[in-house]
Amino acid sequence: EIVLTQSPGTLSLSPGERATLSCRASRSITYNYLAWYQQKPGQAPRLLIYGSSTRATGIPDRFSGSGSGTDFALTISRLEPEDCALYYCQTYGFPPGTFGQGTKVEIK
Amino acid sequence: QVQLQESGPGLVKPSETLSLTCNVSGYSLTSGYYWGWIRQSPGKGLEWIASINHGGYTDYNMSLKSRLTLSVDTSKSQFSLKLSSVTAADTAIYYCARGLGTNVRLFDFWGQGTLVTVSS
Numbered sequence: 001e002i003v004l005t006q007s008p009g010t011l012s013l014s015p016g017e018r019a020t021l022s023c024r025a026s027r028s029i030t031y032n033y034l035a036w037y038q039q040k041p042g043q044a045p046r047l048l049i050y051g052s053s054t055r056a057t058g059i060p061d062r063f064s065g066s067g068s069g070t071d072f073a074l075t076i077s078r079l080e081p082e083d084c085a086l087y088y089c090q091t092y093g094f095p096p097g098t099f100g101q102g103t104k105v106e107i108k
Numbered sequence: 109q110v111q112l113q114e115s116g117p118g119l120v121k122p123s124e125t126l127s128l129t130c131n132v133s134g135y136s137l138t139s140g141y142y143w144g145w146i147r148q149s150p151g152k153g154l155e156w157i158a159s160i161n162h163g164g165y166t167d168y169n170m171s172l173k174s175r176l177t178l179s180v181d182t183s184k185s186q187f188s189l190k191l192s193s194v195t196a197a198d199t200a201i202y203y204c205a206r207g208l209g210t211n212v213r214l215f216d217f218w219g220q221g222t223l224v225t226v227s228s
Binding site: 033035043044046047050056057076088090092093095096097098099100101102 | 116153155156167169170174203205208211212213214215219220221
């Protein structure tokens with residue numbers, strides 16, 4: 001089973017700043033089957049990125065994903081107040097479709 | 109627009125069976141896709157449970173497989189989850205969701221989630 005480790009645990013930035021979130025896998029992820037989700041309090045996760053770098057439908061272009069193998073990143077180019085949320089990575093190619101433990105993004 | 113809604117008891121006694129149903133609107137289950145269950149607890153975070161397609165093909169998280177039963181009823185536009193022999197560790201918010209494209213464990217539309225507490 002692949003273990004995903006996200007860092008940092010919390011990121012506190014000002015509006016307009018750039019946020020970079022990391023997701024590291026315990027072994028290489030086949031075909032870059034790596035996704036990112038955003039979750040706000042009381043809501044279900046929302047798919048942002050899949051295939052490491054493909055934005056899901058309706059996702060603003062300030063969200064971008066990158067990486068391959070074992071190291072992946074989600075970048076929010078210009079933070080907006082509504083980006084305050086928890087962000088999770090997930091590897092979905094094979095069972096058990098592991099999720100990372102999450103990174104909390106706070107807006108100052 | 110696809111909408112999903114979970115329903116079922118919010119409280120289940122230890123050793124009993126947790127039963128949840130997901131009602132799907134805005135999309136026909138017979139048209140394809142996988143339909144999945146994911147849960148979220150403070151202790152274990154997000155955890156994929158299992159997925160099923162309209163033909164009844166299933167894929168399970170092996171850690172839960174021995175206790176799981178999934179079914180789909182296309183005439184009612186719903187799919188269901190049964191988890192037997194529950195313990196306090198099964199207390200979580202349970203989400204149903206639609207798979208993206210042909211993916212079994214990647215989800216683009218989610219229900220709002222339902223909290224299930226296992227307690228006597």
